Amino acid sequence: MTCRKTGCNHEFCWLCFGDWKEHNAHNCNRFIADDILEKQENAKIELNRYLHYFERYHNHLRSLALEHKLLEKIQERIEAMQKLKKSYTDQQTFLLAGNCLKECRHTLMFTYPFAFYLHPTNQSKTFEDNQSNLETAIEDLTGLLEKDLSDVNLIQKVQDKYRYCASRRKALLDHTKEGYKQDYWTGIDTFMTSYTLQQKHITPTKPERGVFPLDHEGECKETMLNYILCLAQNDNKYSKCQEESKIYFQCRMD
The missing domain is CATH 1.20.120.1750 (Four Helix Bundle (Hemerythrin (Met), subunit A))
Incomplete structure (x- = not known):
C-alpha cells in the first residue's frame, strides 16, 4: 500500500506495516517468537x-x-x-x-x-x-x-x-x-x-513490531487513566505527571 498523505507516498505492507522496499513475503505471515x-x-x-x-x-x-x-x-x-x-x-x-x-x-x-x-x-x-x-x-x-x-x-x-x-x-x-x-x-x-x-540529523523510525505489545487484557488501563487524568488536570504539562507516566510505562513493559 501507499500512504496518501501529501508529500509522503511511503510504500508499505498492509499486513506487517514493513517497508515495501525491504519486504520479504516469505516472512510476512510468520510469527517469529524469539525475535x-x-x-x-x-x-x-x-x-x-x-x-x-x-x-x-x-x-x-x-x-x-x-x-x-x-x-x-x-x-x-x-x-x-x-x-x-x-x-x-x-x-x-x-x-x-x-x-x-x-x-x-x-x-x-x-x-x-x-x-x-x-x-x-x-x-x-x-x-x-x-x-x-x-x-x-x-x-x-x-x-x-x-x-x-x-x-x-x-x-x-x-x-x-x-x-x-x-x-x-x-x-x-x-x-x-x-x-x-x-x-x-x-x-x-x-x-x-x-x-x-545540528550538523547531523536523526531520522525517527517507527518501533519494531511487537516491541511495545498492545494491552489486550487491559491490565494497565487504570494506570493509563491516572496518567491521562493527571495531564488533563495540569494543562498537558508532562513535568507535572512524571510519576504517573513512570508507573504506566513500567506496567506496559512488565
Missing part, C-alpha cells in the same frame, strides 16, 4: 536504563528545590553562633559549605543526562567514579550541616568536607573538559551534534 521476545526484553532494558538516569537527575532537581530550607537552617545556625560569640570565620564556614553543596548538587544533576548518552569505555568508568565520589561527599556534607553545634569539632569537619566536595567537583569537571579535548566521549558526540550543533 519479538528479544526485542521486548531489549526495550525493557533500555527503559530501565533510562529510568535509572532520569530518577537520579530528578532526585537532585528536587533536592535543589528544597535547598532553600537548608540555607535557612544555616542562616539560623549563623545567628546562633553570633549569640555564642563565635568568630566570623567560623560563621562563614557554614555559609560557604551551603553554597558549595548547592553548586555540587547542580553539577551532579546534569552529569546524569551526560552519562546516559556515553558509550561504555575506560574513560566513562572514570567519569562514573568521579561522579560517585562527589555523590558520597555531598551526602556526608549534608549530614554534617544538619548536626547540632554541640559537637566541638563540627566546624572543622564541615570546613574539611566542603573543601573536599569542591575538589571532587573540580576533578569531575576537569576530567569532562579533558574528555572533550581528547575525544574520550564516544556517544555524546552524536547526541551533541544532532541536537545542539
Whole structure:
C-alpha cells in the first residue's frame, strides 16, 4: 500500500506495516517468537536504563528545590553562633559549605543526562567514579550541616568536607573538559551534534513490531487513566505527571 498523505507516498505492507522496499513475503505471515521476545526484553532494558538516569537527575532537581530550607537552617545556625560569640570565620564556614553543596548538587544533576548518552569505555568508568565520589561527599556534607553545634569539632569537619566536595567537583569537571579535548566521549558526540550543533540529523523510525505489545487484557488501563487524568488536570504539562507516566510505562513493559 501507499500512504496518501501529501508529500509522503511511503510504500508499505498492509499486513506487517514493513517497508515495501525491504519486504520479504516469505516472512510476512510468520510469527517469529524469539525475535519479538528479544526485542521486548531489549526495550525493557533500555527503559530501565533510562529510568535509572532520569530518577537520579530528578532526585537532585528536587533536592535543589528544597535547598532553600537548608540555607535557612544555616542562616539560623549563623545567628546562633553570633549569640555564642563565635568568630566570623567560623560563621562563614557554614555559609560557604551551603553554597558549595548547592553548586555540587547542580553539577551532579546534569552529569546524569551526560552519562546516559556515553558509550561504555575506560574513560566513562572514570567519569562514573568521579561522579560517585562527589555523590558520597555531598551526602556526608549534608549530614554534617544538619548536626547540632554541640559537637566541638563540627566546624572543622564541615570546613574539611566542603573543601573536599569542591575538589571532587573540580576533578569531575576537569576530567569532562579533558574528555572533550581528547575525544574520550564516544556517544555524546552524536547526541551533541544532532541536537545542539545540528550538523547531523536523526531520522525517527517507527518501533519494531511487537516491541511495545498492545494491552489486550487491559491490565494497565487504570494506570493509563491516572496518567491521562493527571495531564488533563495540569494543562498537558508532562513535568507535572512524571510519576504517573513512570508507573504506566513500567506496567506496559512488565
